Amino acid sequence: MGQPMITRRGALLGAAAFCVPAAPAGCGGPPGGSGAGTVTVGSNASDAVPKKALQQVVDGFGGATVRIDTVDHNTFQENINRYLRGTPDDVFTWFSGYRMRFFAEQGLATDVSDVWRRIGGDYTPALKAASSAADGRQYFVPFTYYPWAVFYRKSVWADRDYRPPKTLDELTALAGRMKRDGLIPIGFADKDGWPAMGTFDILNMRLNGYDFHISLMSGKESWTDRRVKAVFDTWRGLLTHHQPAALGRTWQEAAQSLARGQTGMYLLGMFVAQQFPPRELDDLDLFTFPEINPKYGTDAIDAPIDGYMISAKARNVEGAKALLEHLAAASSQNIATELDPGTLACSAKADTRGYTPLQQRGADLVSGARHIAQFLDRDTRPDFASTVMIPALQRFIGRPDDIDALLRDIEAQKTNIFR
Amino acid sequence: MAPNRRYSAGDRAVIAVGLGLAVALELALIWGPALASVALSGTDWDGIERPRWIGGGNYADLAAEYPPFWPAVRNNLLWLGFLALIAAPFGLLCAVLLDRRLRLSRVYQNALYLPVVLSLAVVGFIAQLVFSADYGVLNAVTGLTTDWLGDSSINLWVVMPAAGWRHTGYVMIIYLAGLKSVDPALKEAAAIDGAGEGQTFFKVVFPALRPVNVIVLVITVIEALRAFDIVYAINKGRNGLELLSVLVTENIVGEAARIGFGSAIAVILLVISTGFIVVYLSQIFREDR
Numbered sequence: 252m253g254q255p256m257i258t259r260r261g262a263l264l265g266a267a268a269f270c271v272p273a274a275p276a277g278c279g280g281p282p283g284g285s286g287a288g289t290v291t292v293g294s295n296a297s298d299a300v301p302k303k304a305l306q307q308v309v310d311g312f313g314g315a316t317v318r319i320d321t322v323d324h325n326t327f328q329e330n331i332n333r334y335l336r337g338t339p340d341d342v343f344t345w346f347s348g349y350r351m352r353f354f355a356e357q358g359l360a361t362d363v364s365d366v367w368r369r370i371g372g373d374y375t376p377a378l379k380a381a382s383s384a385a386d387g388r389q390y391f392v393p394f395t396y397y398p399w400a401v402f403y404r405k406s407v408w409a410d411r412d413y414r415p416p417k418t419l420d421e422l423t424a425l426a427g428r429m430k431r432d433g434l435i436p437i438g439f440a441d442k443d444g445w446p447a448m449g450t451f452d453i454l455n456m457r458l459n460g461y462d463f464h465i466s467l468m469s470g471k472e473s474w475t476d477r478r479v480k481a482v483f484d485t486w487r488g489l490l491t492h493h494q495p496a497a498l499g500r501t502w503q504e505a506a507q508s509l510a511r512g513q514t515g516m517y518l519l520g521m522f523v524a525q526q527f528p529p530r531e532l533d534d535l536d537l538f539t540f541p542e543i544n545p546k547y548g549t550d551a552i553d554a555p556i557d558g559y560m561i562s563a564k565a566r567n568v569e570g571a572k573a574l575l576e577h578l579a580a581a582s583s584q585n586i587a588t589e590l591d592p593g594t595l596a597c598s599a600k601a602d603t604r605g606y607t608p609l610q611q612r613g614a615d616l617v618s619g620a621r622h623i624a625q626f627l628d629r630d631t632r633p634d635f636a637s638t639v640m641i642p643a644l645q646r647f648i649g650r651p652d653d654i655d656a657l658l659r660d661i662e663a664q665k666t667n668i669f670r
Numbered sequence: 671m672a673p674n675r676r677y678s679a680g681d682r683a684v685i686a687v688g689l690g691l692a693v694a695l696e697l698a699l700i701w702g703p704a705l706a707s708v709a710l711s712g713t714d715w716d717g718i719e720r721p722r723w724i725g726g727g728n729y730a731d732l733a734a735e736y737p738p739f740w741p742a743v744r745n746n747l748l749w750l751g752f753l754a755l756i757a758a759p760f761g762l763l764c765a766v767l768l769d770r771r772l773r774l775s776r777v778y779q780n781a782l783y784l785p786v787v788l789s790l791a792v793v794g795f796i797a798q799l800v801f802s803a804d805y806g807v808l809n810a811v812t813g814l815t816t817d818w819l820g821d822s823s824i825n826l827w828v829v830m831p832a833a834g835w836r837h838t839g840y841v842m843i844i845y846l847a848g849l850k851s852v853d854p855a856l857k858e859a860a861a862i863d864g865a866g867e868g869q870t871f872f873k874v875v876f877p878a879l880r881p882v883n884v885i886v887l888v889i890t891v892i893e894a895l896r897a898f899d900i901v902y903a904i905n906k907g908r909n910g911l912e913l914l915s916v917l918v919t920e921n922i923v924g925e926a927a928r929i930g931f932g933s934a935i936a937v938i939l940l941v942i943s944t945g946f947i948v949v950y951l952s953q954i955f956r957e958d959r
Contacts, residue, residue, distance in 0.1 A: 329923050332717045350925070357718045442820065442905050496803040498909050499820025504804055633925035634716075642738055645909040649822050663735040668928070670714070 290315045290570040292559075293340035295327035304587040311586070312577045315570035335359040339562035341571040347381040347556040348625035349468070350633060351391045354560075355384035361561035364388045366572050370579040373598045377623055381556055392559050392575045393597035395587050397521040398613045399449050399553040399626070400537040407434075407512045408536075415538035419457075419485070422541050426492035429515040438517030439493040440505035441648055444641035447497075448627035450518055451644060452553050454482045457543040461551040461622035468631040470669030474662040480654060485543065487651040497648055520555070521613050522593040532592060537612055539620075551622035555629055556597060632668060639664045704940060711934035717927045728934035739935070742912040745826055746942070749833070749913070750894035757834035758890050761841025766871065768842070769849040779846070786839040794903030797832040822910025829911060833900050837893055841886050848882035849875070884954070891946045895939065914939045 292309070296302045302321060309317045320340055327334075327344070334343075335354060345351060354360050367389040371379065374393065382391040401415075408414075411432055416422040426436035441447040455464045459478045466472050467479065494505060494514060502519060506526035509517045517523060518540060527535055539549045559578050561571045577583055584596035585605060592607050595614050603614055617623065628636035643661050647654070677685070711728055715721035732739050764782055768775045785793065800807050801818035809815060818828045852875055860870040876883075898915040901907040907916030914935055921932030 328925060331925050332927060336718065353925075359718070444906065444908060496815070496817030496820050498822070498905070499803045499817040499825075508804070634921075634928050637924060638921055638928065642908055645822075646737070649909065660735070660737050664731075664737075667731045667735060 288315045290317050290567050290574050291340035292319045293343035294319050294321045295324045295344045297321055297323045300591045304590040307586050308583045314573040341565040341567050342559050345560045346629050347391055348629045350629045352384045355390040359563050360390040361563055362388045366575050373600050392579050393556045394558040395594040396554050396556040397594050398617050399520050400539055401516050401518050402523050402537045403516040404534050405536045406534050416541045418541050419543045434515040435494045436492040436515045438505040438509050438514040439497040440500035440502045441497045442501050446502045447644040452627050453540045454486055456551040458482055460547040475658045483654045490651050524593040535609055539616055552620045553626045554617050554623045555626045635668045707933045707936045710930055711937045713930040715929045717929050728931050738912040742914045742917050746914050749897050752830045753837050753890045753894050757837040758841045761838040762845050764842040765845035782842050783839045785836040791899040791903045793832055793836055794900040801828050825910045848879045852878050895943055
């Protein structure tokens, strides 16, 4: 979750039922890592562009022969448990943060601290922290990431002389103007359940700061806290400016209404660019969600990182580590960012001259942020995110006046899950 | 030991193998997993570490603190009610009408049966084309702005007819076959005795269809309890479209599976299905005696 999931539905069930227990390693194929000189990669890059990017990057690898097993994005995630305990590939695509730590702590990932000693200079300390588990070792190599921001069409804004808001009041005022001008002020869609998490994250970080957000995500704070209530109260105030009927709409549809100029702005990940025709991409711009609490300003954003890990059962560990080093190279990541304008390279040495203007703006946004969160479903337990937060946020969107009862329900379920 | 004498050693071996295989398969594939689910439902297990026994804790959490649970139970029962009281009788009505050899009855028959060949996931997809708030046909034609699939107070009432659309055709074809096998002499006899059209149907034909009725009842219950794909295709069974089958999947399948918790929901589903099976079987045995 937390990234474009066009192929989310469907395949899931089939794979879940028939590929157990060795699931995503390519149902029916021989178990990975046959013999010396071969590294297998379990990839969730099932969409055409990321798939092509990975293939091109791997083609440039001079070491072992690499075999990529691509599995539908969602199926891969749903089956990760069984996959890692069964016969996983040597290297697999995964996410940083809590979701990485969770598997590292279960002993399902190989420590890659020695790789980090060689590649460490290419990454900022924040990225290293996002790749480290509680034991201080690294288990993950960041590849690309994408920031969450408010997106808009420059031409639509220029026509009506709108300016990016700096504060919540300015945002509300701008939304009011847009409504009078016949626009839907803020695009919104939450049929798939996860996009609204982005709104929750940014409101919580703007109101209560990054530290409280992360502490809340790790189950250490109470959801009935007045600070959490303030988030939902603020959100309820903004909801009148959001696109109505959000629970029946996918993010792709909301992005298209932004592209058609019906919506004024849209808070989403940079992958929103996928819904724009290439020649209109230059018209897409972004700004960071405005300040609410002056104490925190706009110092934090969501910018989920995608990367690679080595499974604990890897057969060709040396080959896998060499491949991880290759993936960490700036030149490898530039191949991906060039093919997919919705992503940015993680390596600090990556060449940003080839970036589109939008990528450039995204990179500036990230370098200006003091704290980078990974998105709700990557910063907390996956079971809490999917079985509690998705229904809870949808309930809030459907019935925004029922905040107290909602928060009590979340807290009760949180207590059961984080025991 | 009198009856035993009738069987030779060979017969007994065949019976032992035949029965034994069936029993072994039944145990391994049906009762094994079912009992394993019951056992797992008493644990807290993420699928990786050792399961931790927590007794009835999952059930207590389910009933008291898991908001989608009661809506799912309610939706499953509504689903059953809709299929049994509206979709199935409508299928019967269609069958009766078609059985009277109307003009173009072949065309109607095919039109009504067509959805049955579609999987419910496809029906869910079609429902989205029709009912989507932004690009759906219904809103486009009527000019309404109703969020048919996103509004949790109405989406179930949109999805059930979509599921019923398929169920009606299924039931219709079964009744149509049943009606063809009803002896026309029965109807003639009723007519000679002065029974009207309605009386003939309800007092003579319908009772004669009893074996068909049982089959229809059983498939209706099965369809209602296993409903999954249509809501999953529409919004993954959330926000008004919760069903027990979805909650089981939602909790068990996934990155950090709550296998114990999901198993508890599965056990509830098992208990509900077992309830229907017991009622059904006891009826059958009583009639046969």
